[in-house]
Amino acid sequence: MKKQFDMDNIPSEKFEFAQIEDVIHDEKLKTKPIGYFKDAWLRFKKNRASLVATFIIICVILYALIVPFIANYKLGDKEGIYTKARPKIESLSFLKLFDGGFNQKLNDKYLIYYAGIGMAANDYEGKGVTWESGMDSEYNPIIAFGDVFTEQGKQYRNIRTDSYLKAGFQFLSVTKKELDSLLAWEKETGIKVIYPMIDISSKWMDSYNATDANFWYRHKSSGSPVNEKGKAMELNDVMANGLVDNYLRDENGNVMYSIQKDKSMLQIRVLYYNYYIYINGHEPNHYLGTDGQGFDLFVRLAYGLRTSILLALFVSIINLLIGTIYGAIEGYYGGWVDLTLERISDILIGIPFIVFATLIQLHYVSTGKMSVFAGLLIAFCMTGWISIAYRVRTQFYRFKNQEYVLAARTLGAKDWRLMFKHIFPNAIGTIITQTVLVIPSTIFTESLLSYLGIANFQGKKMTSLGTLLSNGQQYLSTDPHIIMLPALAISLLMISFNLFGNGLRDAFNPSLRGADE
Numbered sequence: 001m002k003k004q005f006d007m008d009n010i011p012s013e014k015f016e017f018a019q020i021e022d023v024i025h026d027e028k029l030k031t032k033p034i035g036y037f038k039d040a041w042l043r044f045k046k047n048r049a050s051l052v053a054t055f056i057i058i059c060v061i062l063y064a065l066i067v068p069f070i071a072n073y074k075l076g077d078k079e080g081i082y083t084k085a086r087p088k089i090e091s092l093s094f095l096k097l098f099d100g101g102f103n104q105k106l107n108d109k110y111l112i113y114y115a116g117i118g119m120a121a122n123d124y125e126g127k128g129v130t131w132e133s134g135m136d137s138e139y140n141p142i143i144a145f146g147d148v149f150t151e152q153g154k155q156y157r158n159i160r161t162d163s164y165l166k167a168g169f170q171f172l173s174v175t176k177k178e179l180d181s182l183l184a185w186e187k188e189t190g191i192k193v194i195y196p197m198i199d200i201s202s203k204w205m206d207s208y209n210a211t212d213a214n215f216w217y218r219h220k221s222s223g224s225p226v227n228e229k230g231k232a233m234e235l236n237d238v239m240a241n242g243l244v245d246n247y248l249r250d251e252n253g254n255v256m257y258s259i260q261k262d263k264s265m266l267q268i269r270v271l272y273y274n275y276y277i278y279i280n281g282h283e284p285n286h287y288l289g290t291d292g293q294g295f296d297l298f299v300r301l302a303y304g305l306r307t308s309i310l311l312a313l314f315v316s317i318i319n320l321l322i323g324t325i326y327g328a329i330e331g332y333y334g335g336w337v338d339l340t341l342e343r344i345s346d347i348l349i350g351i352p353f354i355v356f357a358t359l360i361q362l363h364y365v366s367t368g369k370m371s372v373f374a375g376l377l378i379a380f381c382m383t384g385w386i387s388i389a390y391r392v393r394t395q396f397y398r399f400k401n402q403e404y405v406l407a408a409r410t411l412g413a414k415d416w417r418l419m420f421k422h423i424f425p426n427a428i429g430t431i432i433t434q435t436v437l438v439i440p441s442t443i444f445t446e447s448l449l450s451y452l453g454i455a456n457f458q459g460k461k462m463t464s465l466g467t468l469l470s471n472g473q474q475y476l477s478t479d480p481h482i483i484m485l486p487a488l489a490i491s492l493l494m495i496s497f498n499l500f501g502n503g504l505r506d507a508f509n510p511s512l513r514g515a516d517e
Helices: 036-044 048-070 108-121 131-136 176-189 235-241 272-280 297-333 335-349 353-365 372-383 385-399 403-410 415-452 465-475 481-507
Strands: 101-106 142-151 154-162 169-174 258-260 266-271
Touching: 036 481, 048 297, 048 481, 101 108, 101 142, 108 131, 108 142, 108 154, 108 235, 131 235, 169 176, 169 272, 176 266, 266 272, 297 335, 297 372, 297 385, 297 415, 297 465, 297 481, 335 372, 335 385, 353 372, 353 415, 372 385, 372 415, 385 415, 403 415, 415 465, 415 481, 465 481
Parallel strands: none
Antiparallel strands: 101 154, 142 154, 169 266, 258 266
């Protein structure tokens, strides 16, 4: 057994005084206190996935805000000739994705048709042009030749075609004043717009081809070219001898550039690419292409993001306010109050959301009493707050009997102070997460309603991501860029807001305050 240490047996000389001459006081703290939101930010920035998601959300929002001010096109600008045009950015044209082209398989007849556009563009005076000259033309729609192959006994060639130059030539009706203005612009800029007219009354034209200004050469009714004797020409013949023109000429054999259509109107034949420059002051470069109606997707996507994000934000804020108050009352008071309010929630949530949306669209939106945006906002807020109310109710049941709440009640705190000063801040992490997750859910649901035709933002004044998806679904197999862009935007927003919400949940979790991860 150990011997007990006896303090009384220690001699006094063994003791010495410490700091006998010093004034002892508390030292000043060398670190600054960390506030609630700074502590939340320190935790949030440790979550790399949430930071990346935040960066993506900021980029998407900036795109939606800035693009309408810097783009060459407006929301309602519609170009009927350049429908389903592919993305084109001159500085990135070395990439196939942004060269404005698309791949297609052509037989010799259509290959000659497209090559003929480049040949005619170099034949402003109607004197004839060679195959090589047409291929070297800057207006030649054929970007690249591919492999030759046989399919079902017929020979084809893979071709990459410029979706802007393939429009080629168009017939236009203009007044004498408009024609003079166009001729003056040609002279000033040196850009050729008006080209020789086609003799549509000749035996080489039929009722169908007479409306196509690209059939400037002699051909059969099937579109296959013929020589001066009317004999069919093969591709090798065209490459060696060129095409025989079918231009409209006067009695002296000179080509004519216009004809009198009626007393006040003239008909001309224009190279549409250059005519577009004359009308708009810039080349037709649609950075993300155009949709099936000729709207610029670069601008339409920005406005679609604006509408969808704005709708989602309004819905989340309104649902947060309603759900927070409703759930706080349920969870704090409990008893018959909770039971009554829960039954009301059960009745509302039992009615399918799509029924609310459809009824509002039929009775208010379609009759002009309410806009599509307002109709969807009301539909989303009819029952959208219930899930947030349930979360708040759960958190209030969890925290309302904690010691700090009982202490505050003992000191005389009112019910509303206890609810929103002491209990609510401890539930804010879960509530914020639920609120943020409402945003992607709203965007996705709006897309579904637009896809089903229940809601429709289509028009020259407003659009949405769901409407863009709905418009592009019929072109999925032929022009996938029309639907892929809004689909990619929705996917990014869904993933980013989910990751962002998870980061906020951890950042505002009071149990992690001051914790080192």
